[in-house]
Amino acid sequence: MRKKILLHACCGPCAEYPLQELLKSDADITVYYFNPNIHPIEEWKRRLAQLEYLTARLGLELIVDGTSEPDIWIDWEKQGKTNRCSMCYESRLGKTAAKAAELGMDAFLSTLQVSPYQDFDLITSIGNNYAEKYSLEYMASDFRSGFRQGQNMAREDGLYRQKYCGCAISLENSDFREKILRDLEGLAAQQ
Ligand code: SF4
Known part of the structure; x- marks a missing residue:
């Protein structure tokens, strides 16, 4: 029987290379979008749109969880956590494991x-715990x-490649903050 795999994907560009490699195997692959950390909602939608394009091109099923809770990542210390990114990995891998x-x-x-x-090591450890x-x-x-290969593939596909990790704090810390905010204002005005 073919192995059934659920691939959590944070965006289209980061999915390019893993999907290329996974599709070499004889497995059923389903892609899962669950990224409640992404701020603001226009960015959440933009990353989803890139993934929708890629999965459609590859003929893969995409399951979308509509949860968007970026404020939790702004006030992350109120969650009683000591590491914001650990909370982020826990959230996304925990939900992916439950869905799988x-x-x-x-x-x-x-x-x-x-x-x-x-x-990488922290993600592996959290993934193993949920497994x-x-x-x-x-x-x-x-x-x-x-x-890099995946980023080049995304460029060839015409995908938007983000310049910050996803949460509001990573946006604030981005070297490209001003340009990103201008782009996001433009997107918000179109919606
Ligand atoms: S920097 Fe990235 S991994 Fe860390 S909390 Fe923000 S979005 Fe999550």
Whole structure:
């Protein structure tokens, strides 16, 4: 029987390389968009749109969770956490594992593991914990060597490539903050 895999995806560009690699295997792949951290909502929609384009091009099913709770990431210390990014990984991997179990899948993983800017070992550890909880396999996959290739693939696909991680604090800290805010204002005006 073919292995059923749920791939958590944070955006289209980060999904490019992992999907290229996963599609080499004889597995059923479903893509899952659950990114409540992304601020503001125009950015949440923009990242989803890129992923919709990519999954449609590849003929893959995309499941979208509409949760958008960026304020939790602004006030993250009120959640009693000591590490904002750990909270972020926990949130997304926990929900992905639960969805994979609900759908009767065998395994799950995340495009977060393509980015050299994320904490690969922490994501792996959190993924393994949720895999144990739900009796699934966590496919800790070191896609980082393909990060640049994936970004180039996204450029060729004409995808928008974001310049900040996603939460409001990462936007504030971005070197491109002013340009991003101008772009987002333009998007908001169109909606
Ligand atoms: S910097 Fe990125 S991983 Fe860390 S909390 Fe913000 S969105 Fe999540």
